[in-house]
Amino acid sequence: MLIYIITFLISLFFVYKAQLSKSIVLSLLFLLFGAAIPSFVAGVRDMSIGVDINVYAIPCYDLAMATDFSDFSTLSIRWGVVFPLMIYLGYIMGSLSWGLGFVEFFICINVLIALYIQRRKMSMAVGYFLFLFLFYNMSLNLMRQSMALSCCVLAFSLMINAKYKISLIPLYLAFLSHSSVVIFGLLLMEFYFLVINKKKKGVYKMVFYIGLPLVVILYQKIMNLAIQWGVLTDHYEAYSEGGNTFFSYTNTLSQLCFLILMLLLANKNRMFKDLKPFSLVAIYSSLVFTTLSTINVWAFRAALYIEIIYLIIFPLVIKTTSNRLLVKSFYVFVVLLWFYDSIINGVNGTYPYSSEVLPSFF
Structure with missing residues (x-):
């Protein structure tokens, strides 16, 4: 556990200094x-840290060693485009550890760019704090999806600043990382109807609040129909298969807590009024998906495409709230959630951490 705490604290220090610095060069260096x-x-961890290393990373690296780049680029397409490229760069450098490091750097730098875009409206350190405690351990396991998530939060940050055309670039990279990114389309719909097009905001809120529970009930039928009609490919058949985990229940409870915290933080907060309806509907959507994960384990991954924007919306509302006790309670909740999931329950298989490079006492 100590290695994660030290890593988080040092990283947050540099991000904090980056926002304070008046020099662009120094800011970039700190970032x-x-x-x-x-x-x-992430790069120097043992191959036992993160279940998906054996599922994606090692087979991809073995393929890089066994083929030339032309054959590799063709055969590795099953793992997306961006992830195999990072692993291949690791192969060029001579080690899978380099590839794992490149994967994590891609994730972290996308998140930091997203936060940097909003630096005048919020604390970057708070956003990175949420990433480290809510998503870092997961990124050591669900590497491909974490790459897609990092691109999504970058796209979302650009959309808040009305950079809609530029946001298509990270969205495309997200699709090249993991095809499940189509689920992010739900969030884009919510953003359009509740932030960009405000004419019938009340009607749209009711549609989302009532419609999403129906998705819970009719989820499998909707997925099967979409596949039959050719809207989705056969690849998405896995998303309609049953399965459940205990973690999905605890995650549902945590999303309910996030919803309550957002309600309290945004209450009577005039500076956050434009994003308040969207933020509440987004967290509600995540709550619905995590509830659905008690039936279908893939719904948990779908919820991640909504939860990733917490890195933006919570720092924005925290910046404009005057209730410091509530803010401190929010920080404590996030740390306790990380401790319960990653340390006590061992979610994502990242604890205990082990490495041949770092000292064993970590």
Whole structure:
């Protein structure tokens, strides 16, 4: 556990200094350090840290060693485009550890760019704090999806600033990382109807509040129909298969807590009024998906495409709230959630951490 705490604290220090610095060069340098430190820890970890290493990373690296680049680029397409490229760069450098480090750096740098875009409206350190405690351990396991998530939060940050055309670039990279990114389309719909097009905001809120529970009830039928009609490919058949985990229940409870915290933080907060309806509907959507994960384990991954925007919306509302006790309670809740999931329950298989490079006492 100590290695994660030290990594988080040092990384947050550099991100905090990056926002304070008046020099663009120094800010960029601090941000690079903020991304490089967790990337180094991710790169030098043993191959037992993160279940998906054996599912994706090692087979992809073995393929790179056994084929030339032309054959590799063709055969590795099953793992997306961006992830195999990072692993291949690791192969060029001579080690899978380099590839794992490149994967994590891609994730961290996307998150930091997203936060940097909003630096005048919020604390970057708070956003990175949420990433480290809510998503870092997961990124050591669900590497491909974490790459897609990092692209999504970058796209969302650009959309808040009305950079809609530029946001298509990270969205495309997200699709090249993991095809499940189509689920992010739900969030884009919510953003359009509740932030961009405000003419019938009340009607749209009711549609989302009533419609999403129906998705819970009719989820499998909707997925099967979409596949039959050709809207989705056969690849998405896995998303309609049953399965459940205990973690999905605890995650549902945590999303309910996030919803309550957002309600309290945004209450009578005039500076956050434009994003308040969207933020509440988004968290409600995540709550619905995590509830659905008690029936279908893939719904948990769908919820992640909504939860990733917490890195933006919570720092924004925290910046404009005057209730400091509530803010401190929010920080404590996030840390306790990380401790319960990653340390006590061992979610994502990242604890205890082990490495041949870092000292064993970590």
